[in-house]
Amino acid sequence: MNPEMKKISWKELMFAVFCFMHSTILRSGFIISGTRNDSWAMAFTGLLFTLPIVAIYVALLRKFPGKSLIEIDDIIFGPVVGKVVSVLYLFFFVSLAVLNTRDLGNFVVDYMMPETPIEAIILLFLIGCVYAIHKGIENLMHLSTLLCIIAVGAVVINSILVLKDVQPGFLRPFFQLDLMKYVQGTVSVAAVPMGEILAFTMITPMLGKRKKAAKPLWLGLIFSAVSMTIVMLRDIITLGPLVSIVSLPSFESIRYVSLGGILTRMESIYAVVLVVLFLFKVSILLYAFVLGLTQILSGKGRTSPDTDNADQSPEAESPLNPKNHPPLVLISAALVFFYSIFVFESVMENMNWGATTAPFFSLTFELLLPAVSLLVASLRKIGKVREVKA
Amino acid sequence: MNLLLVFMAFAGIAALDLPGMVKNKRWRDLAVYSAIFLLVLGLGTLMALGVEIPSPIKAIQAFYRDVLHLSFKMS
Numbered sequence: 001m002n003p004e005m006k007k008i009s010w011k012e013l014m015f016a017v018f019c020f021m022h023s024t025i026l027r028s029g030f031i032i033s034g035t036r037n038d039s040w041a042m043a044f045t046g047l048l049f050t051l052p053i054v055a056i057y058v059a060l061l062r063k064f065p066g067k068s069l070i071e072i073d074d075i076i077f078g079p080v081v082g083k084v085v086s087v088l089y090l091f092f093f094v095s096l097a098v099l100n101t102r103d104l105g106n107f108v109v110d111y112m113m114p115e116t117p118i119e120a121i122i123l124l125f126l127i128g129c130v131y132a133i134h135k136g137i138e139n140l141m142h143l144s145t146l147l148c149i150i151a152v153g154a155v156v157i158n159s160i161l162v163l164k165d166v167q168p169g170f171l172r173p174f175f176q177l178d179l180m181k182y183v184q185g186t187v188s189v190a191a192v193p194m195g196e197i198l199a200f201t202m203i204t205p206m207l208g209k210r211k212k213a214a215k216p217l218w219l220g221l222i223f224s225a226v227s228m229t230i231v232m233l234r235d236i237i238t239l240g241p242l243v244s245i246v247s248l249p250s251f252e253s254i255r256y257v258s259l260g261g262i263l264t265r266m267e268s269i270y271a272v273v274l275v276v277l278f279l280f281k282v283s284i285l286l287y288a289f290v291l292g293l294t295q296i297l298s299g300k301g302r303t304s305p306d307t308d309n310a311d312q313s314p315e316a317e318s319p320l321n322p323k324n325h326p327p328l329v330l331i332s333a334a335l336v337f338f339y340s341i342f343v344f345e346s347v348m349e350n351m352n353w354g355a356t357t358a359p360f361f362s363l364t365f366e367l368l369l370p371a372v373s374l375l376v377a378s379l380r381k382i383g384k385v386r387e388v389k390a
Numbered sequence: 391m392n393l394l395l396v397f398m399a400f401a402g403i404a405a406l407d408l409p410g411m412v413k414n415k416r417w418r419d420l421a422v423y424s425a426i427f428l429l430v431l432g433l434g435t436l437m438a439l440g441v442e443i444p445s446p447i448k449a450i451q452a453f454y455r456d457v458l459h460l461s462f463k464m465s
Contacts, residue, residue, distance in 0.1 A: 095447065184462045297422045326419040327407040328426065334403060335430045342443050349448075352464060357451045360460040 008141040008206045010216045016144035017197055017220025018227070020284055022151050023277035024193035025228045026270070027103065028235065029247045030354045035185035036244045037236050038175055043228035045182070046189025047221065053195055054221060056370045058214040061204055063374075063383030069201040070292045076377045083296055085369060090292045092365040093199060094336065097285035099350075099358075101125065101340040104278040106347055111251065112271055122340055125279065126333045132283040133290070133329050138206060140283055147280060154273045155227065158266055159234045161257040170240040171233075184359075191359035193228070194221060195366035202288040247351070282336075290332045294325045392438035400431050 032039040064072045069089060074082035104125055105118040113121070132140050175182075197217060204213040235249035238256055246252045250270060257266040344350045377383050404427065411420045436443060455461040 099447075188462075298419070326411065326416075326423040326426075328423070330403045330407060331423070331426055331430055334399070334434065338430070338433050338437055341437065343445050343447050353447060353451055355464050356461045357454045359462065360454050360458075361450055 007208060008138055008203075010207060010211055010213075012141045012144055013200065013204070013207060013213070014216035014220045014223075015148040016141050016203075016280075016284070017200060017217060018223050019144050019147045019151060019277055019280050020197065020200070021193045021220070021224040022148075022227060023100070023274065023281045024196075025224065025231055026250050026274050026277070027107075027248060028228070028232055029249055030192070030351065031185055031188055032232065032235065032249050033244050034181050034188070034355070035177060037171055037173075038177060038182070039185060039243075040171075040229050040232040040236060041175075042182070042185035042189045043225045043232065045186040046194055046228075047225040049186050049190035050194040050221060053190065053367050053370075054197065054217055056367070056374050057198065057201055058217060059374055060370060060377070061201065061213045063377055066205050066208065068203075068205050068291065068295065069198070070295045072201075072373065075382060076373050076380070085373070086292060086296055088369065089198075089365060090289055090296070092362075093202075093285050093289040093292065094332075094339070096196060096199070097282050097289060097336050098339045098343050099353075100278060100282050100285065101336055102343050102350065104275065104282070105340065106350065107248070107271075107274065107278075110347070111248070111267075119341060122337060125275075125282070126337050128279050129283045129286050130329055130333045132279065133287050137203065137283075137287045140280065141203070141206070144280070147276065151273055151277060152227070154269055155231060155234075158254045158257060158270065159230065161259065161263070161266065162234065162238050162253060165256045166234070166237040167240065168237050170237050170243075187359045187363070188355075189228070191362040191366060192354070193224070195362055197221065198366050198370070199285055199288040202291050203284070247347075286329070286332060286336060290328050293328055293332065297328075298325050393435065396431075396434040396438045400427070400434065403427070 028039065031042055035042055060069075060072055061067075064075060067075070070086045073085045073089070076082065077085055101122055105122045108121045109116065109118050197220070200213075200217065204217075207213055207216075231250060235253045236243050238253035239246065239249055242252070243249045251267050254267045254270050258264045344353070407423065407427075408420070410416075411423065433443070451461075
């Protein structure tokens, strides 16, 4: 990792948030199976549900500028309770990395390479993630702009090419389902793709103390909601009643693309984009886990570019520089590898988890813990106000 | 065969990670690293031997569904 390149811009963070969520948006089957032709509306209701959640993250980051979530825990709860809370967050990050890795493995085996053992796919994928982190997370963040253009470009081109096969009538009847279905859809959208941007609270210190994290998080979230609406609308009006049966509606709708029998099999583009976005997301989650673990074990906080003791020389401390901390990237990737092999025995178990329990599990870490942290910080009157007085 | 692959993979990881810590005499980091290394190696060895390891996710699912009663119905 290059210790000189530690800063990222707010635009890169915004694109990174978009790419991070887009990998889940392209797998919208778990939402569409419940709310069917009304699923597009869940992007908006989910966004409304997520806004206060992200407001909590923003409030925490404002109170503790330049600090990561793990460092904030230590300040708010003290060294002992803070570590316990941080370990819970780390478990969440590693579980998300594992679940997404498993999803990637299932996708490749089911749709691209049915004869290949899932272990081989997951191993190669994790080697890619380790390489990305080894090259520096800031470089991955720089790359997010390009990834965002490719992802949006693929959605736009596929949507245009599939236009001749769409039937807007498939959107009707509007909002005829049981209210509980909409609640489930809203909570699922809020907890699964949107609330997961909690992982970026480990990366926002790279913006520096003077730059605010609110803008990129809000904008990334809003752009993702718009993109989610477009993708779901396209899938619904292309597939009709089939949309709630297939497990990957986007993949199936793009299969309809055929221009004069020459331009076909466009789903392969979707597959490549999805794999790259998966790689991006798991790299971020793995980085968040490794950085958090490093901070807990070494007892040292990460040095952000604008902190008081920041050294701007090439020898400046890098968050995961193996010269300063135990090298935990490879061993953490090995943990994710083994955990993802035994996490589910079948795809049905995976789908059952996603539809029934995953939203509540995620909200525990995305809403409950940050809300408690903010409440304790406010009651104890710690944070930026006291820093200014000091 | 699986066990051999696991040991080879972990030997490779150790070969990449250990020299820096040993060379710079960072014994505390080495101790921390070794503990995590052995834990993950233990997990890998058990899997290679075909031991069924219970998934934490399934335990969490049972806890949320049966204890906290927080679970949606499958569509």
